[in-house]
Amino acid sequence: GAVVSQHPSWVICKSGTSVKIECRSLDFQATTMFWYRQFPKQSLMLMATSNEGSKATYEQGVEKDKFLINHASLTLSTLTVTSAHPEDSSFYICSARDLVGKGSPEQYFGPGTRLTVT
Amino acid sequence: DAKTTQPPSMDCAEGRAANLPCNHSTISGNEYVYWYRQIHSQGPQYIIHGLKNNETNEMASLIITEDRKSSTLILPHATLRDTAVYYCIASASAGNMLTFGGGTRLMVKP
Numbered sequence: 001g002a003v004v005s006q007h008p009s010w011v012i013c014k015s016g017t018s019v020k021i022e023c024r025s026l027d028f029q030a031t032t033m034f035w036y037r038q039f040p041k042q043s044l045m046l047m048a049t050s051n052e053g054s055k056a057t058y059e060q061g062v063e064k065d066k067f068l069i070n071h072a073s074l075t076l077s078t079l080t081v082t083s084a085h086p087e088d089s090s091f092y093i094c095s096a097r098d099l100v101g102k103g104s105p106e107q108y109f110g111p112g113t114r115l116t117v118t
Numbered sequence: 119d120a121k122t123t124q125p126p127s128m129d130c131a132e133g134r135a136a137n138l139p140c141n142h143s144t145i146s147g148n149e150y151v152y153w154y155r156q157i158h159s160q161g162p163q164y165i166i167h168g169l170k171n172n173e174t175n176e177m178a179s180l181i182i183t184e185d186r187k188s189s190t191l192i193l194p195h196a197t198l199r200d201t202a203v204y205y206c207i208a209s210a211s212a213g214n215m216l217t218f219g220g221g222t223r224l225m226v227k228p
Contacts, residue, residue: 034216043219044162046216091159093161093162106213107216109154109163112159112160
């Protein structure tokens, strides 16, 4: 089946620094990738929709200048958390939509990245 | 996406069937019912989906009522590894952004 990877799987960074999270579709091309955030004991919340070759679309309340998204190729999207603060500590999950619609499931999720800001 | 409502938690004995209900009374005619699950600290995993007819795959069965206002996910022989949060989502396509509700936390007990 289709596989989506994320790197790193976990990261600890100091407050004020930036951290980049990669999302890769390993065996399919994805024109669209989604970034979700999940706080402890809460559900996934969509942050932004990332389209290859164009600017990401951010959900209301998500700061585009703080969460930089780049989708430069059909297999890679990156999320950069700039000037991270402890409140940015969360579980970040990406998903990728298969370019060739094969029926469902058409969206495949990565394993997530646990970010801890100290 | 139509709003879905699920019980926050359920218990199930190992080896027994787990029946997880979901209400989606405002579902549109073109919206499918998708089920995903999330095991602790992992990304969501697709389970099954359906439009009108009941569906079965190697993981589960999906029963959708005739009026499509509710559905039930059935894990026929629950194992401890099925302990997870199960999300029911109504969407015209799984390729769209998915709106995750609270889900049902299923605890399978020995």
